[in-house]
Amino acid sequence: MTQTRAFDFLRQQLDQFPRKDCLGGKNGKSWTVLSTAEAVKTVDLLSLGLIGQGIAQGDRVAIAAENCLEWALVDLALQQIGAISVPLYPTCTLEDARYILAHAEVKLAFAGNAAQRDKLAAAMAPAPCPIYGLSKIADLPTWRELLKAGETGDEAELTRIRDAITPDQVFTIIYTSGTTGRSKGVMLSHRNVVSTVVSTASHTGLPRGSCRAVSFLPLSHIFERACVHYYLHTGTAVYFSTVEHLSATLSEVRPHTFSAVPRVLEKVYEKLAGKARTLEGFTRKLYIWALHLAEHFEPGTRYSLYDRARYAIARQLVFNKWYQAMGGELRWINVGSAALQPRLARLFWACGVVVSEGYGMTESSPVIAANPFSAEGVRIGTVGVPMPGVEVRFADDGEILVRGDNVMAGYYKEPELTSEVLRSGWLHTGDIGVMEQGYIRITDRKKEMFKTSNGKYIAPQVIENKLKESAYIDQVMVVGDGEKFPSALIVPLFDKIREWCADQGIGYTSDCEMTLHPKVHELIDREIKRFNHFFGSWEHIRKFTLLDRPWCVDQGELAPTLKLRRKVIAERCREVIERMYAHQPELV
Known part of the structure; x- marks a missing residue:
């Protein structure tokens, strides 16, 4: 049949x-x-x-x-x-x-x-x-x-x-x-x-x-x-x-x-990280050691005898408990809709679960590319290789173009909009990316790029994805269109920050008070400076503001696919953004 x-x-x-x-x-x-x-x-x-x-x-x-x-x-x-x-x-x-x-x-x-x-x-x-x-x-x-x-x-x-x-x-x-x-x-x-x-x-x-x-x-x-x-x-x-x-x-x-979607895996990670606060003594140290080890696991790597022994111990004492909490038979997870933080992919791979990050959009039904279901074939940090029967090429400005039977029939009652994205059979995705040894890496959305007052283009998504590699940052939106430098609105990973505050003996009565604490600001400042080294000087985040609650769908700040609704967030945080660009000393 x-x-x-x-x-x-x-x-x-x-x-x-x-x-x-x-x-x-x-x-x-x-x-x-x-x-x-x-x-x-x-x-x-x-x-x-x-x-x-x-x-x-x-x-x-x-x-x-x-x-x-x-x-x-x-x-x-x-x-x-x-x-x-x-x-x-x-x-x-x-x-x-x-x-x-x-x-x-x-x-x-x-x-x-x-x-x-x-x-x-x-x-x-x-x-x-x-x-x-x-x-x-x-x-x-x-x-x-x-x-x-x-x-x-x-x-x-x-x-x-x-x-x-x-x-x-x-x-x-x-x-x-x-x-x-x-x-x-x-x-x-x-x-x-x-x-x-x-x-x-x-x-x-x-x-x-x-x-x-x-x-x-x-x-x-x-x-x-x-x-x-x-x-x-x-x-x-x-x-x-x-x-x-x-x-x-x-x-x-x-x-x-x-x-x-990545947010689901992030919640699993938050639950695992939060458990460390309930442990004490050697058990707590062992748990944190295993969590750190998992975040650095690289599938397909031929580890030394020493490293294999370390992972075997972690798997026996900690990873297997995580695996059983996921049902005990889980082998494959497909992830899409937004960028997956590499540390999350590595954690699941360390537990013996294949994580295949892919890429697509509604207009392509939706899959365009995906990572293979193998340790040898996966490339963490990329969205994988084009699917069988799907052609991918790149426009001069880096936009990803797609052709194949998976491409939509068009937009309902919108012939002009259809003709804007479907040209000569090619779907213009609006995403900017590069091909690295056959694997696609997404760098940004074409329409989300902006220019600073110095004439430098900023691709916010690539900076945001890098900053979210921090164990202390949950959500981030880079701003600065027409300004001298980019800044960031940051939602901290509250469970991890609470754990850090407990270790540091920092007291607070609410999440709002915690985000205002100078020591917490210093922590996030160090994280930002650590990641700034991956970018050109004009792309460095020089100011940031910590927000006291996550963005969510119900409040209209995220689309149902959990993507940032940038205009909504920018409008609601307008005064916060304006304060970051008031005449004050900059971070260096």
Whole structure:
């Protein structure tokens, strides 16, 4: 069976390696697990129920919910009748929801909970379309009513509709996070996502028919949705969860693989680093020694007998405990969406877990490049090699250009914007990078570069990524457009700073007070000066301000993909930035 449409992967699994646990989701304290055959049957009944409600090829249907089994089932059901899903991030604002739903002209919607129902209804007021619940929600019919209605549907009609769907038909419109302006609707075809899934499976070599995966990133982003299809294609069981419940899910499911954004791995690191504060004496020293050793592990290196012995001791006494906390069977992690700090990758590799950092964007469905699943092939600090079937070249200014079956059909209702980024078949990514021995290294976003008053260009992202290599810095944004020198807004890694303050005997009553302490400022100042040596003199961070809380999605400072919304942050920190450029002595 040839897979040319995204929904083909489920039936491929049924034909080649049917599972007892194809898809799973948690309801309360218990798991609902569907076999491959049960998943196929459920998806078909849902498709028939949707047809009975008048949903036809080309109709747009919104899904606003946290990750859950029902999300995936509805998505697959829409795909095989030619309807177009329009996912909404659970955290999107009412204003964004109103724009997306109107722009997409949705005919039907699914809500994950009462809050999402209320948002959908308010966004579509005064005449909302029909809304179904993916769980029991007051005053809403549930998806199970569509399932029930499908029992009397015409299976022959469904087969006819499904067989008529072509690879180039659009099956989803994903509205980008809009870090710089109004969201754009990225139209992705079956061909786009199928190419990504097949190339990813070839690239990773994930064993077929024998693995379990946890899916917890938002299904509203193509990264996780493509991963689900990748799992179906490789015969991997998928258990749906959320970031909030990840720790418990890892223990219960004991997955072999999952996909993550760097922030998830950072939280794991913070938890491990924070544990050191609860230990005392030799145990604490051993733990900190092992953590430091892990941060400097280099996969594929032929270590000396002495170093091998050190890692063996650390693995036996400390690393294995970390590994068991992640389920005890985890072997592979795909990481994307933002730059991964090398120390985090090394820590997981030291524990025996392969970390493959990749690169992509919604417009490329999403994978463009990724690191191999091998110690010999990985290059920490890069985003890997171009995927099979994906062409990459660089414009004169260093912009990454991409061509292949994975490149989007275009922006919905936006032909002019489409023509700006798609030229002669090449997708202009807006990212600046270099190729190093076949591996791509991202240096910055083209639109985020700025010029100082001295006429020097600053690439903020490359400086930010380097500063975040510090064990004491969590988030950072470099500023200084039109100013004499660049400065930085810095969110410290609070757990690590608290640990440092305890060691130094520094007292404080709040995080705000801690960030204002002169000794803490001296610590961060030393870290900045240490990293300034990696850059030209005009790129040196000469002033900084420590902020007392992290930037987050709920406050609008981060996009749902966790990228910085620079304009929002700059406006909210306008007075702080102005003070850094007041006439005061500079750091040297």
